[in-house]
Amino acid sequence: MNPLHKEFILTLEGVNKTFDGFKAISALNFYMDVGELRIIIGPNGAGKSTMMDIITGRTRPDTGRVEYEKNTDLTRLNEYQINRLGISRKFQTPSVYVGHSVFQNILLSLKGDRGVFAALCHRITPSETERIHNVLTTVGLAEKSNWKAGALSHGQKQWLEIGMLLAQDPKLLLVDEPAAGMSDEETAKTGELLLSLEGKHSVVVIEHDMAFVRQLGRKVTVLHQGTVLCEGSVDQVQNDERVIEVYLGRKKKDKT
Ligand code: ADP
Ligand code: MG
Secondary structure, eight states: OOTOOEEEEEEEEHHHHHHEEEEEEEEEEEEETTOOOOEEOOOOTTTTHHHHHHHSSSSSSEEEEEEEEEEEEGSSSOHHHHHHEEEEEOSSSOOOOSSSBBBHHHHHHHHHSHHHHHHSSSSSHHHHHHHHHHHHHHTTTTGGTTTTTGSOOOOHHHHHHHHHHHHTTOOOEEEOOOOTTTHHHHHHHHHHHHHHHHHBEEEEEEEHHHHHHHHHHHOOOEEEETEEEEOOOHHHHHOOOOIIIIITTTOOOOOO
């Protein structure tokens, strides 16, 4: 049960979702503290992305409670409304405006609903410039402010996209496999970046790379067949017999 003294940013209770008779999410319970950085692992098809789809309103659960902060029932809201409440999601592949500068990419995100042309022609206030600079510093791209986004490496594009989400100052950030396709050095930097967000934002990270999970060193939730198999420190989950059997014992890394 949900301990009453805790302040949760996110509560999922008894969530179920069936696709054409296939139970993708099954009696899922998940609690996350405000400001927490949580890692979700699990074999391919475990329901990790579907869980994010449910939180962000892309998929509606059949039954169950999905609550944000205190008393906001997310199952009643659409994707747009949920995003407006401060929940942002980063998909696996980066989607940045390759023809625009790094600075302009963050600016476009900051301006939100405005069209690209209007956003870029609009006068930029000193506070906006400062904000963009702060975001670029956070994601380690301050020196590349004038670069075309298309000239960035894969890893740098991922950081730029995280910066674009940060420009909107989300309370809850959902990141699906941020280190996929990155070099070891980029992966390590991504870990540092995510850790630097902890406390200021609540962050959920789906990840396959156990070295990266170990670097993050935060509470891990293991999903299996749409439900929580086990939760705890990296060491706890790696030594859990059930986890070894369904996931970590497998030799090959699975791709999502
Ligand atoms: P993971 O991200 O853990 O690899 P997913 O959440 O993507 O797993 O998928 C869980 C299961 O649900 C998979 O078997 C997948 O095929 C199924 N699934 C996910 N989304 C849909 C959908 N929109 N329609 C039908 N089946 C889906
Ligand atoms: Mg997935």
